[in-house]
Amino acid sequence: MASRKKNKRLIKKLKMLKAKIVPPEEPLSNIWYTNKQAWKKLDISPSTLKRWRNRGKVVASKQGNKVYINEYHLQKLLKDGLQTIILILSALSQCAEGWDGLLAS
Numbered sequence: 521m522a523s524r525k526k527n528k529r530l531i532k533k534l535k536m537l538k539a540k541i542v543p544p545e546e547p548l549s550n551i552w553y554t555n556k557q558a559w560k561k562l563d564i565s566p567s568t569l570k571r572w573r574n575r576g577k578v579v580a581s582k583q584g585n586k587v588y589i590n591e592y593h594l595q596k597l598l599k600d601g602l603q604t605i606i607l608i609l610s611a612l613s614q615c616a617e618g619w620d621g622l623l624a625s
Contacts, residue, residue: 554586554587578593
């Protein structure tokens, strides 16, 4: 009997925790893409998008059996990727300048 009451209290607590709505930190767009639209827009394979979702690189929402991704998160992913590319290219150009200096002397 005591374990039943304990289980009921735990279930009630879990329901209360699920019911709490946390306001999003980022301003979400009104545009939502399905999983298929998102991987086509990013020009990647479905498995890559799934792997990125599992690793937390892409934030997704699930409603029923459908997965939706907000445009804000896609834009953020592209922006972060572009910044990484710029850092790599600047490092490569510095290396190339160093090699040019070595070859000239």
